[in-house]
Amino acid sequence: xxxxxxKDRKTKYLNPYLGGVLLGLVLLAANFVSGRGLxxxxxxxxxVVSIVTAVNPEAVEKSGFIREYQxxxxxxxxxxxxxxxxxGVLVGGFLSGALAGRLKFKVxxxxxxxxxxxxxLALLGGILFGFGSQLGRGCTSGSALSGMAVLSLGGxxxxxxxxxxxxxxxxxxxxxxx
Amino acid sequence: xxxxxxxxxxxxxTNLLLAFIxxxxxxxxxxxxxxxxxxxxxxxxxxxxxxxxxxxxxxxxTAMLGLLFFSLFGWxxxxxxxxxxxxxxxxxxxxxxxxAGFIIGGYCPGTSxxxxxxxxxxxxxxxxxxxxxxxIFGAGFxxxxxxxxxxxxxxxxxxxxxxxxxxVFALILIVVALGMFWAAEWAEKKxxxxxx
Amino acid sequence: xxxxxxxxxxxxxxGLIIAAVPQNTTHPFKLTAxxxxxxxxxxxxxxxxxxxxxxxxxxxxxLQLIDVRSQDEFEKFSLPGAINIxxxxxxxxxxxxxxxxxxxxxxxYANSTVAANExxxxxxxxxxxxxxVLEGGLxxxxxxxxxxxxxxxxxxxxxxxxxxxxxxxGQALGTGVxxxxxxxxxxxxxxxxxxxxxxxxKAAGGC
Numbered sequence: 001x002x003x004x005x006x007k008d009r010k011t012k013y014l015n016p017y018l019g020g021v022l023l024g025l026v027l028l029a030a031n032f033v034s035g036r037g038l039x040x041x042x043x044x045x046x047x048v049v050s051i052v053t054a055v056n057p058e059a060v061e062k063s064g065f066i067r068e069y070q071x072x073x074x075x076x077x078x079x080x081x082x083x084x085x086x087x088g089v090l091v092g093g094f095l096s097g098a099l100a101g102r103l104k105f106k107v108x109x110x111x112x113x114x115x116x117x118x119x120x121l122a123l124l125g126g127i128l129f130g131f132g133s134q135l136g137r138g139c140t141s142g143s144a145l146s147g148m149a150v151l152s153l154g155g156x157x158x159x160x161x162x163x164x165x166x167x168x169x170x171x172x173x174x175x176x177x178x
Numbered sequence: 179x180x181x182x183x184x185x186x187x188x189x190x191x192t193n194l195l196l197a198f199i200x201x202x203x204x205x206x207x208x209x210x211x212x213x214x215x216x217x218x219x220x221x222x223x224x225x226x227x228x229x230x231x232x233x234x235x236x237x238x239x240t241a242m243l244g245l246l247f248f249s250l251f252g253w254x255x256x257x258x259x260x261x262x263x264x265x266x267x268x269x270x271x272x273x274x275x276x277x278a279g280f281i282i283g284g285y286c287p288g289t290s291x292x293x294x295x296x297x298x299x300x301x302x303x304x305x306x307x308x309x310x311x312x313x314i315f316g317a318g319f320x321x322x323x324x325x326x327x328x329x330x331x332x333x334x335x336x337x338x339x340x341x342x343x344x345x346v347f348a349l350i351l352i353v354v355a356l357g358m359f360w361a362a363e364w365a366e367k368k369x370x371x372x373x374x
Numbered sequence: 375x376x377x378x379x380x381x382x383x384x385x386x387x388x389g390l391i392i393a394a395v396p397q398n399t400t401h402p403f404k405l406t407a408x409x410x411x412x413x414x415x416x417x418x419x420x421x422x423x424x425x426x427x428x429x430x431x432x433x434x435x436x437l438q439l440i441d442v443r444s445q446d447e448f449e450k451f452s453l454p455g456a457i458n459i460x461x462x463x464x465x466x467x468x469x470x471x472x473x474x475x476x477x478x479x480x481x482x483y484a485n486s487t488v489a490a491n492e493x494x495x496x497x498x499x500x501x502x503x504x505x506x507v508l509e510g511g512l513x514x515x516x517x518x519x520x521x522x523x524x525x526x527x528x529x530x531x532x533x534x535x536x537x538x539x540x541x542x543x544g545q546a547l548g549t550g551v552x553x554x555x556x557x558x559x560x561x562x563x564x565x566x567x568x569x570x571x572x573x574x575x576k577a578a579g580g581c
Contacts, residue, residue, distance in 0.1 A: 016232035017359075017377045019211030023233060024240020026203040031245055032253070033188070033196050035181030036260040038204055040287035041308070048312045064323060065316035081197045088201020089288065090295045095202070096209035097296030105297040108216050122216075122300040125283015126290070126307015127314070129276050133287065134315040135326060136272020138262060140280075141288040143269075145234060147262040148351075149241035151335040151344060154264030161273020166281040170223035173281050177220045178371055239385060246392045349389035356382050363378070 012100060027149050034081060037146020040089075041133035043082040045069065050077045082142075110177050121176060136161075180254035205292055214292040216284030216300060223281060225369030228362035235355040242348050266329035283307065410499065419494050420509040421481055423518050424536065427543040430454050438478040439508075442493045443485065453483065453515075454547065461493050474502045483508035483515075520544045 014022075030038050049069050053060050060066050073080060097103045109118035133139040136158045138147065144162060147155015179185055183193040211233050212218045221227025248254040280286060285293060285304045293301025319326075337347035413419070429437040430453070439456035441448045448458040459469050473480065474497075482490035482505065490507045497505045508515065517523075522540035525533040 013212040013229075014207075014210040015377055016211055016229045017236050017381050019207055019229075020233040020236020021240050022207045023204070023211070023237035024242075024244065026200060026207060027237060027241035028244035028248075029203070030197075030200050031241070031259050032180040032248065033182050033200070034193055035184040035258055037241075038200070038288070040291065041312075044287060044305075044308045044312050048309055048316060051309075052313075052316070063316060063319065065319035079194070081194060084194045084197040085201035085204065086288075086291055088198040088203075089205035089208070089291045091198075092202035092205025092207075093209040093214060093292035093295030094205075096206045097214065100210070102209075102214070103296050105299060107299045108293075109300065110217070118300050119303050122283050122285070122303040123307040123310075125279045125281075125285065126304040126309075127279070127311040128307075129279030129283060129286060129304075130308035130311020130313075131315045132272045132275030132277075132279055132311070133308075134272070134312055135268045135322070136276055137265065137268070139276065139288065140234075140286040143262055145238060146241075148238040149245060150256075150259055150261045151242065151337050151347065152262035152264065153331065153334045153336050153339055154266075154269045155262045156336050157264065157266065157269045158273040158276075161270050162277040162280060165274045165277025166223050169278055169281045174224065176282075177217065177284070178224050178226065236381065239389075243385070243388055243392060247388070250392070250395060343393070345389075345392040345395060349386075349393040352385045352389040356378070356385070359378050359381070 023145075024149075027146060030085075030146075031149070036081065037142065037149055038085065039082050039138060039142030039146060040086060041130070041139040041142060042080070043086040044130060045134065046073075046077040046080050046083050053077070110175075113176055118176070179252065180248065181258055184258045185255075204288070205295065208289060208292045209296065213289040214296050214298060214301070216293065216298070219286075219289060220281065220284045222362075224371075225365035226371040228366055231362050232359055235358060239348070239352050239355050242351065246344055246348055261333040261335060263333045264329075264331040265327065266331060268326050268328065271325070279311075410495070413498065414495070419491075419498070419505070419507050420487075421506045422509050423515050424539060424543070426453075426481055426508060427519050427540070427547065431543055431546045436478050438472070438480045440472070440480050440482050440493070441484070442482050442489050447485075451512075453512075456483075459493075461489050461496075464493055464496055473497050473505065474500070476504060478504065480505045481508050482506065484511050486511040486513055519547065 013019075027038055030036065049066055052063070052066060069077070094103070107115040107118055109115055129139065133143075136143055137154070138144070138158065140159070140162060143155050144159035148159060179187075182188045183190070188196070208214070212229050213233070218227050218229050222230040245254065245256065245259070249256045276286070283290075283304050285301055287305075287308055290301045290304040290308070294305055315322075335344065337344045340347065342350075426437070426439070428434075430439075437455070439453050441452050441456045441458045442461045442464070443458075444460050445458055448456075452458070457472070459472065463469065464473070482493040484490045487507060487510060490511060494505055494507045510518070519540050522537050522544060525537050
């Protein structure tokens with residue numbers, strides 16, 4: 001049996017195919033129970049809307065963005081499916097990490113760059129992703145993964161754009177990873 | 179008959195509670211598969227770690243098959259399940275920007291929460307970036323709202339656009355995914371790197 | 375390598391099955407045969423000509439008469455405000471919005487009740503509500519409303535009241551709309567309520 005050199009010796013992860021099947025079952029459950037797929041960036045949107053309405057109520061009237069959000073979501077922005085789901089993600093991730101002994105505060109980075117650089121890249125990546133997820137009406141979880149499961153055309157297009165772009169740009173950022 | 183919340187078999191509050199529980203499952207599976215590590219996530223773009231591809235596509239075909247079979251058995255009404263709408267221009271541009279964010283930041287929103295839950299500080303910073311990015315989008319909304327709303331095609335399914343039935347398309351996707359898994363294993367052997 | 379083979383062995387056959395099987399398009403709101411039988415036995419789909427006449431005379435906007443006979447017959451005689459949807463064309467797209475709605479009360483009529491009942495059964499099978507059948511059809515309409523039989527002296531008060539109503543309705547319908555006084559103590563069969571279609575809102579998703 002061939003083993004890839006990169007087999008994780010220190011950290012034990014699930015067989016990725018098993019993980020995939022389990023992920024698919026979770027996604028199936030979400031669709032069966034709630035009629036929608038998983039997601040993540042929408043929870044961030046709820047968070048931003050809540051913060052803005054709390055801090056600067058006048059901005060709400062002027063913002064087409066917030067009005068569009070409120071049009072689609074009645075009631076408190078934090079009482080949304082995605083917010084509850086993401087809170088669950090935090091708990092689930094923590095449980096899994098705890099069980100596997102992976103809980104540790106650290107900045108994960110390639111030995112070729114500093115921690116500080118990694119954090120700046122993470123921030124920049126987050127800003128780009130946050131912006132892009134609003135344009136794309138979803139992130140990899142909501143648009144790509146869940147979209148694919150229901151065969152949405154928009155989901156597939158977004159998925160291909162995300163992975164295609166990342167592959168295309170990978171060469172230019174390789175020093176940060178390998 | 180599903181979806182339970184839409185057919186009002188469960189209440190809205192139960193729906194939210196179940197969202198929390200489903201989220202726990204989601205987070206647990208992601209973290210167990212290694213999605214809490216930005217290095218593993220970025221690995222698919224360099225070949226040394228293709229966990230993203232394997233988990234992602236296996237998950238997609240599992241859920242897709244699951245839904246189609248549920249519909250076949252009459253357990254779910256697919257007409258009531260949310261299908262993401264297609265706004266072609268922004269789907270592409272949004273995807274491009276997200277792709278850049280992915281390769282630079284090494285996370286996506288869901289996985290960043292996973293990473294943050296086990297203490298990864300870079301994941302936490304990524305989340306801060308997410309908030310900023312969303313806020314920028316919202317603040318400047320009027321600058322790009324036309325772009326955002328352009329090319330609305332409704333909520334077509336890929337199978338419809340290609341003139342195939344859902345089932346045939348699912349089969350094709352399964353075969354494609356399996357092909358990719360074989361390519362992925364090959365890539366991991368060829369481009370292997372030490373874990374750090 | 376092992377995992378991938380297991381995966382393939384599991385997914386490919388399932389994929390083949392799902393590709394081969396025709397897509398399931400059952401809608402949960404369609405009625406089963408047992409449900410249909412139950413409704414047909416209770417005969418709730420019938421509306422008396424008095425009720426319809428009352429609504430016409432009062433210009434009740436929630437009434438929509440639908441003539442299910444052929445176009446020729448419709449053109450020869452039709453009830454006020456009726457539209458023509460022959461039974462053979464009941465399922466065409468252009469009429470769907472008339473039949474599947476929750477604002478008006480559709481009353482199918484024909485010469486007798488046979489064709490109208492057919493129309494009702496077909497639309498009920500699709501899960502549509504708010505469709506009814508004129509009891510007795512046009513034949514009974516003529517007899518009851520336009521030429522009501524005078525009750526004999528020994529008939530009950532109620533029969534007299536009904537006769538009075540029918541006569542005034544007939545006059546109103548025949549000669550134009552005049553005020554019709556419902557006879558005292560008359561109990562017109564109450565209009566069935568218009569049922570709102572249970573709204574199934576799709577869940578919001580995305581992001």
